[in-house]
Structure formats: C-alpha cells, structure tokens
Amino acid sequence: MSSIKLWYSPGACSLAPHILLKEIGVDFEAIGVEVRQGAPEELRKVNPKMRVPVLVLDNEVITETPAIMTAISQLAPEKHLFGKTNMEVIHSYEWLNWLSGTVHVQAFGGLFRPARFSDDAGMYAAIQQKGWKTVQECFDAVEAGLHSAHAVGADLTVADPYLYVFYRWGVSGGIDMPARYPKYAALVAKLVKRSAVQAALKDEGIESHAPEVSGVPVVRQHARPLTAD
Ligand SMILES: N[C@@H](CCC(=O)N[C@@H](CS)C(=O)NCC(=O)O)C(=O)O
Numbered sequence: 001m002s003s004i005k006l007w008y009s010p011g012a013c014s015l016a017p018h019i020l021l022k023e024i025g026v027d028f029e030a031i032g033v034e035v036r037q038g039a040p041e042e043l044r045k046v047n048p049k050m051r052v053p054v055l056v057l058d059n060e061v062i063t064e065t066p067a068i069m070t071a072i073s074q075l076a077p078e079k080h081l082f083g084k085t086n087m088e089v090i091h092s093y094e095w096l097n098w099l100s101g102t103v104h105v106q107a108f109g110g111l112f113r114p115a116r117f118s119d120d121a122g123m124y125a126a127i128q129q130k131g132w133k134t135v136q137e138c139f140d141a142v143e144a145g146l147h148s149a150h151a152v153g154a155d156l157t158v159a160d161p162y163l164y165v166f167y168r169w170g171v172s173g174g175i176d177m178p179a180r181y182p183k184y185a186a187l188v189a190k191l192v193k194r195s196a197v198q199a200a201l202k203d204e205g206i207e208s209h210a211p212e213v214s215g216v217p218v219v220r221q222h223a224r225p226l227t228a229d
Pocket of ligand 1: 063
C-alpha cells in the first residue's frame with residue numbers, strides 16, 4: 001500500500017478509524033475537516049455522501065465506518081482487530097452494525113441532526129427528545145453488554161474505539177458517564193492509556209473525556225442534552 005489517507009473531523013465518528021490506523025502503525029495522511037455545521041464542499045469530491053470518515057487506499061475510496069474498519073483490519077491481519085475466533089469476528093460485526101445503525105444514525109442522529117428525520121422544523125424538538133431518550137437506552141444496553149475491559153474477547157477490537165466515540169459524545173452531552181455506566185467508563189479508562197489513542201486525540205486536538213483512573217470523572221455537568229459534539 002503506497003498511499004493511505006483518512007478524512008476525519010475532530011471528535012466525530014472518524015476518531016475510531018483514526019485510532020485503528022495508529023494501532024496498526026502505518027504511515028497515513030490525516031485530513032481534517034469540520035462537519036458540525038454540515039460537511040464542507042471540499043468533501044464532496046471524495047465522498048458524494050458528504051460524510052466522514054473516508055479512507056482512501058491508493059486510488060480506492062472507502063466510506064462507511066464498518067467498511068473502513070474492515071479495510072484497516074485487512075492491512076494488519078496479525079493485529080486481529082475483529083477478534084481471534086470466528087465467534088469474536090461475528091460479535092465484532094454485531095457491535096459495529098448496532099453502533100453504526102442504531103446508536104449513531106438513529107439515537108445521536110435524532111439528537112444532533114433532526115433535519116434528517118423531518119422537513120418540518122416544528123417536529124425537531126420532539127425528534128431530539130426521542131433521540132436523547134434513545135441515546136440513554138443505548139448506553140444502558142452497552143453497559144449490560146460489557147463483560148470485561150474489552151467489548152469482544154480479551155484484547156482490543158474495532159468495537160472498543162467505536163464505543164469510545166459515543167462515550168465522548170455522552171460526556172459532551174452532560175451525562176455523568178462514570179456514575180451511570182461504570183463498566184463502559186472502565187473500558188474507556190483502559191483504552192485511553194494506549195499510545196494509539198493518545199496520538200489520535202493529539203492529532204485531532206481534542207480532550208479524552210475519559211474518567212480518572214480512580215473512577216472520579218473529569219467532567220461532571222448537569223444534563224445538557226441538546227448540544228452537538
Ligand atoms: N454511515 C456513516 C455515517 C457517517 C457520519 O454521519 N458522519 C458524520 C460525523 S460523525 C458526518 O460526517 N456528518 C456530516 C453531516 O451530517 O453533514 C458511517 O458509518 O460512516
């Protein structure tokens with residue numbers, strides 16, 4: 001592979017593949033754009049869907065986070081980023097599909113981007129309220145679905161950095177994540193110790209939003225649900 005490029009936006013879902021590229025230790029170019037107020041026009045030439053992340057391997061353009069994670073994993077099969085056994089691979093895809101389709105698009109999409117769900121601006125508040133409720137239901141499901149410091153198996157897989165993205169968004173939204181979701185917080189506390197995570201955060205110029213090792217959260221705020229990351 002002679003050229004690897006990742007289009008990302010600071011703190012967006014693209015943080016997950018950004019971390020994975022650091023994990024596998026390849027040289028790549030990280031191209032930052034800001035999408036909070038909508039994707040910039042320059043993104044259209046590489047992804048007509050106007051979304052990050054976008055991975056470009058030589059001349060091959062890959063969009064959609066689960067596909068991008070699959071491509072990164074295939075660059076370093078020895079890292080077993082989808083797990084070591086067939087069942088771990090299956091569970092990794094189970095997490096990816098749910099995180100991408102339900103947690104991101106349905107829950108946070110309703111909260112941050114109500115215009116995707118209705119052309120009637122009068123509906124936005126109701127859509128955001130439902131999105132906020134769904135976010136918390138999803139976090140309850142994450143907490144119930146975690147049984148160790150990793151989402152799948154005994155080591156890091158693609159599910160861990162993807163879960164981290166939504167943990168950060170939960171903190172940004174004012175949820176006391178360590179108090180309400182201690183297993184989720186423990187996964188994040190362990191994850192952020194990795195040099196790959198620290199390097200990706202530094203590149204993106206963002207805070208970790210991770211709990212202190214002691215379990216005392218860095219951020220304690222009252223619920224402030226209707227803000228975008
Ligand atoms: N289905 C896509 C969703 C990507 C997506 O929605 N990315 C957000 C950032 S987290 C984005 O680019 N938003 C720009 C916009 O909505 O204009 C994936 O899984 O990669």
